[in-house]
Amino acid sequence: MSEPTVLVVEDEKAIRDMLRMALEVAKYRFIEAENIRDAHVLIVDERPDIVLLDWMLPGGSGLELLRRLKRENNTREIPVIMLTAKAAEDNVIQGLEVGADDYVTKPFAPRELIARIQALLRRSAKDSAQDRIGVNGLVLDSDSRRVFAGEIALNLGPTEFNLLQFFMSHPERAYSRGQLLDQVWGANVYLEERTIDVHIRRLRKALQTDHADYGELIQTVRGIGYRFSSREHS
Template sequence: MTNAGKRVLIVDDEAPIREMIAVALEMAGYECLEAENVQDAHSLVVDQRPDMILLDWMLPGTSGIEFARRLKREEATAELPIIMLTAKGEEENKVQGLESGADDYIPKPFSPRELVARLKAVLRRATPPGVEETIEVNGLILDPVCHRVMAHDKAVDVGPTEYRLLQFFMTHQERAYSRSQLLDQVWGGNVYVEERTVDVHIRRLRKALGQSHEQLIQTVRGTGYRFSTKAS
């Protein structure tokens, strides 16, 4: 079960092109989502959580490159593989495209076969090193590969959101984050959620971690929360 069932978001303003790509990918066993602009794309990213993005360079409104940068900037979506699509003759943009965080770059026109091949390649090395490393703090282990949390060798049952929250905290220890920042980083920006919702998830996470580790997540009164091994 490597690529089967992977969800790919296609972002292009021209419907026929989207359609063509979608057909090609579906034949290859992928599931496709489509968006014709950055706003729709972002919504889809937030609530569908695709496994990768095919992103057209030229888009109405925010350009593709802007969008890519933005995705990379936010913790919640930074690891999302992106392939940039670009019209012919824009070779010079390649560097800029890759700089913006895209994982590959395909000039139009391309054959469906080539597209699928490169997409596979990108997905294969999708999880870049660093992200897949397990993090351990005081007997609390987060294993991104198994997508699993262990406390003193006992599995901890956390929901998806709590998992992301914990992952964010463990990769950003010591620093205090406001509810706002957490919403941006863990939920992904442009999601309209009450700040207090963060409290609830913090609570759920603490509960899941149990007595042994809940004190790792500290309340910074008047500010937000912090993950720290040092006592407060």
């Protein structure tokens, strides 16, 4: 099996060098860019398995590149971890809402970052026990990693796909935010529970069509968390 390719988009050479050493020791193929223009060229040419994207970059912000990647069909499925010195909650939430799958605040420990990369790649590659799951006209195909509402193909990011896949494979049961983090992100990944709320909002929005709102299948269970169900619950 070939080594997974990690693109590091970071303007500070010392951080790139540190990440190169950590990633190569962990058996990843390392490629790098120091601005969003070079990064986009590498993403199109190299198709990395995951992107580590700095928030502040010369020639434009990492958020700008993230928006572009999530708009384009051939790049929207690539998982992205934001590297940011901005610890404020609104910046973290903004990155997640645009499409980031995870974030790491500087300074960070390389081992923690490697653990998050491993968990995210496992999530992206994980197959469901069922190849095709259908509920009320909403169909999830695990092999092609596509979701359909009737004949309409819906646009879901990799994290929203994995979250929906888990929900549809485990309907009618209420899960706490902590349980969802463990099941979808992995028990060794440490994220704030508010991360779940951001991805639930994004998933519900992605499941809305002109003809039906499949986002309503994801129900908020007061005092517990969330449940996927086609039934009415009090």
